[in-house]
Amino acid sequence: MNCALALHLLRKDMRWRRVELVTLWVLLAAYAGMPLVPEQLFDSDSGKQWWLLTQYFLVTCTVGLLILLQLDFVQGDHPNLSEGFLKTRPMDGKQFLAAKLLGWFTVAAMPALLAVQLNLALCRLDLRFADHLRVGLRNLLMLLGICGVVSVFGTLLLSRRRAALFVSLLVVSILLLMQPGSQMLWENLSESGLTFWVMEESRMLAACSLALSLGFVLTACILARIRGTSVLILLGMGVLLCVLVRWFWPINLVWRDDHLVAHDSARLDQLKKLTTVKAGGDLWLGDQARGVPSRTTALRIDGESGLEFPEVSAYDVAISMPDGRQYQRSMRPVGLKKLDYAFNPIPQAQTRLDLEGIYPPIKEALGPEAMVKALGLPPERATELREHFSITRPGLKDHSRELGFENLEPVGANLWTHAGGKVTLDWTRVTVQGELPLNVGAHYAHDGHRLEVREVRIVDEHLHLRLSLRRSRSLLHRERAFDSNDRMVLWVANPVRGDLVIPQPLKSGWHPYSLIRDVETEDVEVQCFVLDGGSYSNMAHMDAQWMQQARLYILARQGIGQTEQSFNGDFVTHILQWDYQGR
């Protein structure tokens, strides 16, 4: 491409839209500098609303200006608008379009992408380079998508309406084609588990953005009057690329890899031996012939009290009657189909797990006596019970749809049946990442997380803390930050007095502007209870001196690997509305 020509056109367009460009740059600078504004300024509810309104206004104006500039830069010299002033000058159509697009990207799109990165950097989250790359790539793809939509609409408005309509229909068809069916999702889930879900959003985002930007390429081809066969070849290649990206896009654009990996295979073998899984639960079956309404839900990944069965529409039930006759009935599940797992010897209660999980690091801070005092546990258990697990993949592979029943006496009473399968456990270990004094303004940042103490007070000898938790999160992925499964676990202890304190969340909520930024900020208010012998106590005397001695510990969960556990168990089957009298 002729660089001199590209620069010449760029200079002209920049001069033409200098007011809009300067406004855009000012808005982008304001957006980038948002993290520098002290949040304390907007602590009140009305203040927060005004701040949110300002930011929405900022973002809307910025996106609007980007769209306007794209229309102006790329379409402004359209022959229909300029009576062919530039079209009848010595310039190649493709070269002209490339120069225009490059110009728009250089002065408008790239500053926008940089502003997002700068905004993220100013949040001081101690992000990894890979995370910056991920955010940059994600925003670039989204921008390409917007660019495609704007181009199609711009062409639709200016000329070539039929062609633009054709392109938009084509793009919509490609987008619909790429939507996964529920059956497809289900099959993929069975095969590759959670990894599929993690990549699903990224692949959809990449594929949709590429499909939309294909709209841009096609409209550009139409405007540049490129031959139909070339456009068709380009379209075919574009569709193929979109489909490939839809299924094989390798880069995770949405989620962060929160769990630091510290693989420990020796410990995993040990844990596998220590862990046993038992299954039990309830299954309610109704007579399908009677059309009993049923709730069929897809498999849920986790749950506090168990796992649901996979979606099975009907079970063929063989019923043996006391007189020796046998009936085959098709029955469908009714209500919640729960299958409970019991893990031994690890206790099931989450709080208990948490306590034991943090035992070793806290022990180092407080000393063995304090741990006995706080948890009521002998110190030697620390080596045994220091890992926490979560279920990532419930494997019900050998669960059969065919259920056989015998001894149907009395009819309709609970029946036992057998289920077996495998479950994958994700093991994590807690390590101390940092500690903070209980002072307002004290902060800690590590690997995409930032914690800041906003308020410390003692009310009725109870310690109240207000913390601000910030972390890098895609707009496409939101979840509560103060979560026991989160990578960052908070604990308060007074090493001098040997007091261990459990922070109980009182109030927690996102900052409203988390909705328009790639950073999630959550305000958490916690009330702290001293742990005494494994139970909460208010006996410790908390005062200013106690606060000076106390430390806020930030602990991180590190993944050490997975184990796959087989399970076998009986579960109770309830048959509803079964009437055998007439059979």
Place this chain on the structure above:
Amino acid sequence: MNAIIETHGLSKRYRRHEAVHHLDLAVPRGSLCAFLGRNGAGKTTTIKMLAGLVRPNSGFSSIDGQDSQHLRPEDWQRTGYVSENQKLYDWMRVEELIAFTRRLYPRWDTAFEKDLTQKFSLPLTRKIKHCSLGEKRKLALLLSLAYRPQLLILDEPFGGLDVLVKDEFLAGLLELTQQNEWSVFFSTHDIAEVERLADHVMILEQGRLELTESLPTLQQRFRKVKVFQAQPSDYTIPASLDWEKTEGAFSLVHPQWAAEEESRLREKFGDAVDISPMPLRDIFLSLARSYQKRMS
């Protein structure tokens, strides 16, 4: 004939309205060809198709042998185009637009540009949006002349120009075409100026090419005949246009004039006949009236 512009079966339809119908024309190289026609005859559509700004529904057009839908940058180095309502970057100053356009042409003649600027009395420092229609038109012309193109395609170039400027412009254009052997293809309603400038005429009527001829031949072919006596019963009027009969006199426009026809008339009517050559304006009016009659 060595044609610089050619079209074969060129047609353009806007929904139900057929703007140009199967147009076959050839503009001789080095000629100043006037493209005449009434409003809505399809002149602008034809010119836009020639410039590659409008795609024809069927047919083919070429400029200097190159398909006009796929004109290359080098073709535009040799061709100038000014449309009827040429849009210019009105946020720029006159001198800025000249400088901007200058960079696009490696063969831009700066001396000629300065000469034209003086001739057209262009206000260099004024913003284009504050210029008059005539000044904008002159600027557009300058931007298409200063690189000395071999072919100029002008759509209504005289619109908005005052008499003095028009005169200057015509004189300049004539001088340039004579010096440089340029070809000019221009549409206009200003027939008086055509007579002065053009050497070839084409008339378009409702999208159809009705006439294409060199101007001297055309003027030689048409005669106004006035006979100051009643039409004798044994006299057959030849194929004519604008035949009019009054008491004791009649007149007609003869479209295929020849010396034999004059002797035949003199022999029949003696001194009572007045035969006069016609200005282009009258020829055009006669033809337009005859087309109108035929259509109705």
